[in-house]
Amino acid sequence: MNSDRPPARHGPTTEDVLAAVPYGLRVAAAVSGRLLVVAGGMALIGFVVVQLATVLVPVAVALLLTGLLAPSVSWLARKKVPRALATAMVIVGGIAVVGGVVTFVVLTVTAGMPALIEQISHSVADLREWLRTGPVHLSQGQLDQMLDQVATTLDNNRSSIASSAVTTAVTVGELATEFLLMVFCLIFFLAQGRRIWTFVLRVAPARFRPRVDLAGQAGFTTLARYIRGTAAVAVVDAVAIGAGLLIVGVPLAAPLAALVFLGAFIPVVGSVVAGVVAVLVALLTGGVLPGIVVLAIVIGVMQLESHVLQPFLLGRAIRLHPLAVVLALAAGLVTAGIVGALLAVPLLAVLSSGLRSLNAPPPHAGSEPA
Numbered sequence: 001m002n003s004d005r006p007p008a009r010h011g012p013t014t015e016d017v018l019a020a021v022p023y024g025l026r027v028a029a030a031v032s033g034r035l036l037v038v039a040g041g042m043a044l045i046g047f048v049v050v051q052l053a054t055v056l057v058p059v060a061v062a063l064l065l066t067g068l069l070a071p072s073v074s075w076l077a078r079k080k081v082p083r084a085l086a087t088a089m090v091i092v093g094g095i096a097v098v099g100g101v102v103t104f105v106v107l108t109v110t111a112g113m114p115a116l117i118e119q120i121s122h123s124v125a126d127l128r129e130w131l132r133t134g135p136v137h138l139s140q141g142q143l144d145q146m147l148d149q150v151a152t153t154l155d156n157n158r159s160s161i162a163s164s165a166v167t168t169a170v171t172v173g174e175l176a177t178e179f180l181l182m183v184f185c186l187i188f189f190l191a192q193g194r195r196i197w198t199f200v201l202r203v204a205p206a207r208f209r210p211r212v213d214l215a216g217q218a219g220f221t222t223l224a225r226y227i228r229g230t231a232a233v234a235v236v237d238a239v240a241i242g243a244g245l246l247i248v249g250v251p252l253a254a255p256l257a258a259l260v261f262l263g264a265f266i267p268v269v270g271s272v273v274a275g276v277v278a279v280l281v282a283l284l285t286g287g288v289l290p291g292i293v294v295l296a297i298v299i300g301v302m303q304l305e306s307h308v309l310q311p312f313l314l315g316r317a318i319r320l321h322p323l324a325v326v327l328a329l330a331a332g333l334v335t336a337g338i339v340g341a342l343l344a345v346p347l348l349a350v351l352s353s354g355l356r357s358l359n360a361p362p363p364h365a366g367s368e369p370a
Helices: 014-020 023-051 053-078 083-133 140-156 158-201 206-248 253-263 270-286 288-318 322-359
Strands: none
Touching (some): 023 053, 053 322, 083 158, 083 253, 206 253, 206 270, 270 288
C-alpha cells in the first residue's frame, strides 16, 4: 500500500468556496459587514448620549464657555492672581454681565409691550380693513367666520395649552438643575483643566498618549477659536441690526438685538430666523416701508457676516466644508432640537481637528507635546 498518497477529499474546501464567489460580491460583503458594525456602534453611542443628555449637555456647554473664558483666566493668572481666585472673578463677572443684560431685556420688554400690543392691534385693524376693501374683497361675514374659526381652534386646544404650561414649568426646573451642573463643571474646567485632561489621558495606552494629547489640544484649540469667533460675529450682528432697528424706530429693539446675538450661535439658520422675527415686528408695528428697510438692513448684515466676518474669524479656525456644516446642523436639529443645532458644528469641528492631528506625521523623536 502506498502511504505517500494524499488523503481523499470529501468536499469543497474554504478556498474552493471563496473561489466560487465573485470577487466583487466578497468585497461588498466585507464592506457591508464592517459598515453594520460601525452603524451598530454609532447607534449604541447615540442611545447612551440620549439617555445621558441631561448630564452631557451641561458638560458640553461648560466646555464651550471654557473656550470663551479661559484666556481671561490665563491672563489673570499671568498677573500673579491665584488661579482659583481668577476663575471665581471671571465666572462672577460673566454671571453679572449676563444677569445685567437679561434684566435690561426683561425691563425693556415689560415697558414696551403695551405700546407694541397697541400698535399690533392697529395693524390688525388695518389688515382687516384692507381685506374688506382691497383686492381680496372679503365680506364682513367672511371676516367674522375667520375670527370664529381662530377662537374655536384656541378653545379646542385649551387643554393642550394648559398641559404645555405644566410641561414648561417642569422644563424650567430641569434647566435650573442643568445650569447649576454646568456652572459646577465650568469652575473645575477653568481652574483645573490641565489636571483633568492629564487624568483622562491615562485611559489611552502609554505609547499613544503623546499623539492623543496633541489631538486633544488641537481639538480644544479649534473649539476655543470657534466659540470666540462666533461670539465676535454675534456681537457685530446684534449691534448692527439693533442700531438699524433703533434708527427705523422699531419697538423692542434691544430684545430683538439680543435675539439676533443668540441666533448667531446656531450656524446658517439662527441669524436668519432672528432676522425674520425683526422684519415681522417692523411690519406689524410700522407698516410696509419700515419692514422693507429692516429687511434690507438684515440682508446687508447677513451678507457682511457670510462674506467678511465668518471667513476671516471662523474660516481658518474650523476648516469645515459648508456642506458638512449644513449636514451636521440638520442632524443635530433633528436628533436634539435647538441644543443639537447649537452643539453639532463645534462637535464636528473638534472631531475634524482631532482626526487631522492624529493623521498628521508623528512628531520628531525627543520633541515634547505642546
